[in-house]
Amino acid sequence: MRAYELMKETYCRRGYIWIVHIVWLVLYGSFWWLFLPSGEEFGRFIFIWGGFFLPLALSAGIFGDDIASGRICVLVTKPFWLGELYIYRLLGLSLQGAVNFILAGCIVFVLHFLMRKGSTEDLGLWLLASWLLFNTCAALSTSLSIVVGRAYNSLLLFAVVVTGYFVVSLLMVSMRQQGGTGVLAGFIKYCWPPFELLYKFASGEYGKYSLTVGRFSVTKSVACIVHSLILMVVYSIVGIALLSRRQFSRQRD
């Protein structure tokens, strides 16, 4: 019951969430319809639009709204481990992401079948990579939401990710010889949401997926998937620790 209600709440907590889903699905369909992309082009689009921007939109204020309204004060007085509050909400987001990507795949396959144009090659792998990216971004955004009030968690995550990559790119260009840049790049690659690793995984740099030929590099791909799951767990642990230790009122009356 508790798990169901908390997961359902992630969908019902704001009126615009179903609008976000519809807008995202319409954009997937429109992109495919208008540009008739190859599987890889469409995969890249869905990877960024669905894997990065969708969790930002869905997780905006996921704890921040409760903290700003004071609703959290009642939630944390209920007798259960507060980690459950975090975990089930994250699972709710993850489920929404999974449904969104499955529907995206269905839309594209239907359009492909009707128009008999474009390509859906490797789309499954891109959808999987997008969902994994979605989960890590959602976990990071949810944890940030415990620290910052209202919906600023999404904006903050967006700003931090974009700034991080911009700074690293700039450093890589201007100070190629210096070791410090490599450390920072490594940090961004392995501790940040795993854009680069999952992009390589989905675009076939670890070998193209084929059940019959078997050219798929299982080790690297599994390592990539496990890495993204570990990041999600680490972000979640930080979030749960913050939730357990955070004070929820500063009223002085």
Added chain:
Amino acid sequence: MIRNDKKQTMVVECEQLTKVFRKLLAGRSKDVCALQSISLSVAKGQIVGLIGPNGAGKSTLLNLMAGLIFPTEGRVSVCGHPARSIEARSGLGYMPEHPAFLGRYSAWDTLRYHGALLGLSGQDITAQINKLTEQLQMDEYIDRPCADFSQGMKQRLALAIALMSNPRFLLLDEPSNGLDPIGIIQLRDLLKKLRDAGTAIVISSHRLGELEKLTKDYIFLYRGEVVSFGDKISAGQIGRLRVELVSNGNQIAKKLLPPSKLLSSSETELVIAVGDDNEVPDIVSSLVKGGARITGVLLQKEDTEDIEDVFLRLYNERN
């Protein structure tokens, strides 16, 4: 005034509570000491009114008891467990001053959601919702979205949420805010029933007249400290009733009078605290029914102060 009779079951105990709010990256000079070395306890079946001017630390004390914030020094235990532990929270019902709900959820959905958080089964949740809906007269709007609720409806729903778990300890922050007169009377009756059933209740309120109808136990907070009522009789008590008896005074007192009412007893005289003129006939008749042979009754009225007078006196003494 808080009972300190350790024989009673204490539901909440605060020991040397101090709370200092510190601003991030600000110096110690910016610290705000909201509470200072407060010790108190609340017994099973006791209603305690938390009163004081704005900024006195009432909400801070409630938040500490609810486990929403942590003390800088000292400790709070609820039902024998540290505040915010799962065990403490399992006996707690909390109603905030400004309740907020998911606007798209109806009152029913909201109560079901909170029932699920409490770990109740579907059947128990439905039974509990039906009971609370009837008790708090929420039938008319139980299916309406919370976004359309008036302040009074929100207060009733917040109270229903606090009562979902049949709490042993109830914390209410301004519970009668926005309630109509009927709602206030219903709330008062409900709280009295809960008290009689053994629930310990702490109410923070500025509506002193309402509090006075519920309790004679108060905590007056002023700038983060508990202010003693002094040696005057407790607020809300009008005086002493001296009952002269032929004999067996001690035995009758033990049998018929609650310890909180009995001020002193001997074989031939009982001194009883009374809060209301109307109480006198009831007390006398219950003593007679209990076998007391009364030879005389004398009501000695003290300089009576209602809680508003006490509040003003204490406030003026400190300003």
